[in-house]
Amino acid sequence: MSRKYVIAANWKMNMTPSETAGFLDAFLKNFPDPTAVEIVIAPPFVSLAKASELMAGQSAVGLSAQNMSHEASGAFTGETSAAMLKEVGCQYVILGHSERRSLYGEDDVVINKKVHATLAAGLIPILCIGESLEERDGGQLEFVLSQQLEGSLLGIDASQMPGIIIAYEPVWAIGTGRTATPEQAQETQCYVRSVLERLFGADVAAAVRIQYGGSVKPGNAGELIAQPDIDGFLVGGASLDPASFADIVKAGI
Numbered sequence: 001m002s003r004k005y006v007i008a009a010n011w012k013m014n015m016t017p018s019e020t021a022g023f024l025d026a027f028l029k030n031f032p033d034p035t036a037v038e039i040v041i042a043p044p045f046v047s048l049a050k051a052s053e054l055m056a057g058q059s060a061v062g063l064s065a066q067n068m069s070h071e072a073s074g075a076f077t078g079e080t081s082a083a084m085l086k087e088v089g090c091q092y093v094i095l096g097h098s099e100r101r102s103l104y105g106e107d108d109v110v111i112n113k114k115v116h117a118t119l120a121a122g123l124i125p126i127l128c129i130g131e132s133l134e135e136r137d138g139g140q141l142e143f144v145l146s147q148q149l150e151g152s153l154l155g156i157d158a159s160q161m162p163g164i165i166i167a168y169e170p171v172w173a174i175g176t177g178r179t180a181t182p183e184q185a186q187e188t189q190c191y192v193r194s195v196l197e198r199l200f201g202a203d204v205a206a207a208v209r210i211q212y213g214g215s216v217k218p219g220n221a222g223e224l225i226a227q228p229d230i231d232g233f234l235v236g237g238a239s240l241d242p243a244s245f246a247d248i249v250k251a252g253i
Contacts, residue, residue: 031249071117131172161196190228
């Protein structure tokens with residue numbers, strides 16, 4: 001089954017609105033028309049409106065938030081709802097990133113609520129999973145990933161799964177400069193797909209797109225994306241430079 005590559009830029013807590021404008025001015029010149037690759041930009045919340053304004057009228061690049069509350073509204077200081085994200089032009093939401101899990105204590109129960117809320121709002125979740133170095137070295141990789149998938153996708157129907165993107169990110173390779181070898185990445189991506197097959201069936205597993213994330217750079221993007229179960233990237237640091245991110249995207253074209 002052919003799966004369209006999806007390559008997303010997670011800017012984390014970087015890029016003011018003016019910096020966002022400068023990035024998009026440079027980046028969109030590379031992709032004036034829709035391409036074979038689905039491109040996604042995830043600015044911080046304060047820069048979403050500026051990005052949406054500058055991306056209006058073009059279909060080459062989609063807009064994502066980096067997080068979302070599962071609550072629709074109410075007394076939740078500092079949180080952002082699905083309705084707010086949709087009104088500002090978001091089509092995607094990154095959920096369960098390792099930094100949300102490790103720094104802010106979000107567990108699979110919380111992330112599962114967010115996945116349901118995201119789908120109910122008509123947004124596309126980019127669901128992150130991944131193991132730490134200690135878990136990998138301790139032989140816990142498969143246990144950790146299966147637990148994260150089962151917990152985060154609890155109550156999700158097989159018919160909803162093609163509308164979810166999975167992002168596998170080895171936590172030990174995020175921002176460290178270390179990258180899984182293409183063979184390591186493929187092996188793990190294949191395992192993730194096998195868990196999806198167990199949970200939802202072979203047809204669904206074959207349709208779901210699974211990104212790789214973890215120190216993806218222009219120099220390794222081509223070799224990584226050539227692997228059969230890598231359907232794109234969730235890019236951190238290398239996505240902050242428009243030329244660098246453009247080169248990564250072009251690896252998938």
